[in-house]
Amino acid sequence: MEEREASRLEMKAISIEFPGVKALTDVDFHTLAGRAHALIGANGAGKSTLMKVLSGAYNHYTGEIWLNGKHAPIRSPKDAKDNGIQIVYQEVDTVLIPNLTVGENIMMEQTIHNMKGRHMIGWKQLLRSAQDVLDRLNVKVPTRKLVQELTLAEKQMVLIARAVSMECRFLVLDEPTAPLSHSETEQLFRLVRQLKSEGVGIVFISHRLPELYEICDEITIMRDGKLVVRDEIKRMSQQQVVEHMLGAKLDGQFPKTERSIGEKWFEAKSIRDTGKVKDVDLFIRKGEIVGLAGLVGAGKTELCRALFGASSTSSGDVYLQGRKLRIRxxxxxxxxxxxxxxxxxxxxxxxxxxxxxxxxxxxxxxxFTKWGSWLSAAKEKQAASSIISDLGIKTPSGAAKVRNLSGGNQQKVAIGKWLLVDADVYIFDEPTKGVDVGAKRDIYDLVAELASRGKCILYASSEMSEMMGITDRMYVMYDGGVIKELETKHTNEEEILLYSTGGLLT
Incomplete structure (x- = not known):
């Protein structure tokens, strides 16, 4: 491989099509080594597709890629890695091997290289090398622990550790902070600053605008598969960024709806899950949006799963309209x-x-079945089309595979399937994670609409602004238990954060 000190990455006139979709149209993108470059856009704008072209995941594009003034034909992941380009994808479980250890996952590329060369694998050296990477990141995860035993945040850090274990010129981070706590995000930012100082270029994809201003030097905004604007990030306000993303001015982020909240409708008592959820009581009134606030790792996801019968180790009692339910x-x-x-x-x-x-x-x-076996494809298609229209799911057709949709549109599909069920209680666990501001507003409107129809909503999020903007009341979780119940109109983000970190007001 040629010299490693690439000073400039250029993508010229990149276009790519999928069946029924023109995903990118003549996109020019360039960034410099030693800089952090924000790449953003609404869900479906093409930013992740552009980076998949760069990483070699898509090879049927037109256009050219240049590194340090030299043409770099990248048509496979190996081509990208040989040119020092690494990418950390948003969905960690699709690229980690759950039944291998942390160390084996971090050193995966080196292990495969040794196996192809028929070299003996030195397991002690492998684990030692993995530990060196984790120490560099200041990540406290045992190298011998199986990946399937890790939390989502720990999996993300393992994936980042794998990427930086190999010498790279440019590192693409696709929504890396979405599953991370505040302290873990700070660890990541420390690493990004360190890599920048070592001459590595960072391409940073995120929908969390404040963190872009904290870590990035430049910004490129995309919309509908095209480049909209590129500039130094300090020259552009957050409001301007949002307007460029959406192509229009964004009115209030959270819906203002008039709702009547009725009687107590759903109740959970003494919900436990070994080591994860500790004796939680909560209730929701008819038409009420109740928040589950707390930092990453507080137990929100585990509580949601326990209530839904998705954990075999959970216990406790659940009631709907005063009737005890059996949910296993x-x-x-x-x-x-x-x-x-x-x-x-x-x-x-x-x-x-x-x-x-x-x-x-x-x-x-x-x-949609007759006599228990005959499926009415027409009725099924009609029902699905109605949900696609109501939620504004961007897809060429109902026949398109979900894996080809953007993250925000996948989330809308995940939500849409439950609208046909017409449930009494809707549990949302971090529903806006990894989606853009426009899609977030769509989801907020949907949640508010469900509540206005008298549904009970449990809304779990680590975003304090969401707790303040969408809920009527909230339970703050810390270390697996509910530490405080708050009425939204009588609290603020500072108080929520205080309880989320285990603090107690006197």
């Missing part, structure tokens, strides 16, 4: 009027290899 599986939860939109949408919320229509109707197929 997700199937029983659905039969009893509960719906869950999970945090890890690609692994638990959607079938990525199936069509949009099949996903949307998956939970209610019996509604």
């Amino acid at each position: 599986s997700p199937h029983q939860a659905v039969k009893n009027g509960l719906a869950l939109v999970p945090e890890e949408r690609r692994r638990e919320g959607v079938f990525v290899e199936e069509s949009v229509s099949d996903n949307i109707t998956a939970a209610v197929l019996s509604r």
Whole structure:
């Protein structure tokens, strides 16, 4: 391989098409080594597609890629890695091997290289090398621990550790902070600054605008598969960024709706899950949006799963309209009027290899069958089309595979399938993670609409602004338990954060 000190990365007139979709149209993108470059746009704008071209995941594009003034034909992941380009994808479970250890996952590329060369693998040296990378990142995860035993945040850090274990010129981070806590995000930012100082170029994709201003030097904004603007980030306000992303001015982020909140409708008592959820009590009134606030790792996801019968080790009692429910599986939860939109949408919320229509109707197929076996494809297609239209899901057709949609549109599919179920209780676990401001507003409107129809909403999020903007009341979780119940109109983000970190007001 040629010299490693690439000073400039250029992508020229990049275009790419998929069946029924022109994903990129003559996009020019360039960035410099030693700089952090924000690449943003609404879901479906083409930013992740552009980076997949750069990483060699897509090879049927037109246009050229240049490194340090030299043409770099990248048509495979190996081509990208040989040119010192590494990418960390948003969905960690699709690229980590769960039944291998942390060390083996971090040193995966080196291990494969040794195996191809028929060299003996020195396991002690492998684990020592992996530990060196983790020490550099200041990540406290045992190298011998299986990846399947890790939290989502720990998996993300393992993936980042794998990327930086190899010498790279440019590192692409696709929504790296979405599953991370504040302290873990600070660790990542420390690493980004360190890599910048060592001459590595960073391409940073994120929908969290404040963090872009904290870590990035330049910004490129995309919309509808085209480049809209490129500038130094300090020359552009957050409001301007949002308007460039959407192509229009954004009115209030959170919906202003008049809702009548009724009687206590849903109640959970003494919910426990070994080492994860500690004796939680909560209730939701008819038409009420109740928040589950707390930092990453506080137990919000585990509580949502326990309520939905998705954990075999959970216990406690659940009541709907005063009637005690027996929920020991997700199937029983659905039969009893509960719906869950999970945090890890690609692994638990959607079938990525199936069509949009099949996903949307998956939970209610019996509604479209005759005599228990004959499926009415016309009725199924009509129902799916209605949800696609109502939620504004950007897809060429209902027949398109979910894996080809953007993250925000995948999330809308995960939500849409439960709208056909017409549940009594909707549990949303980090529903806006990894989606753009426009898609977030669509999801907020949907949640508010469900509540206005008298549905009970449990809304889990680590975003304090969401707690303040969408909920009527909230429970703050810390270390697996509820530490405080707050009425939204009588609290603020500072108080929520105080309780989220285990602080107690006197």
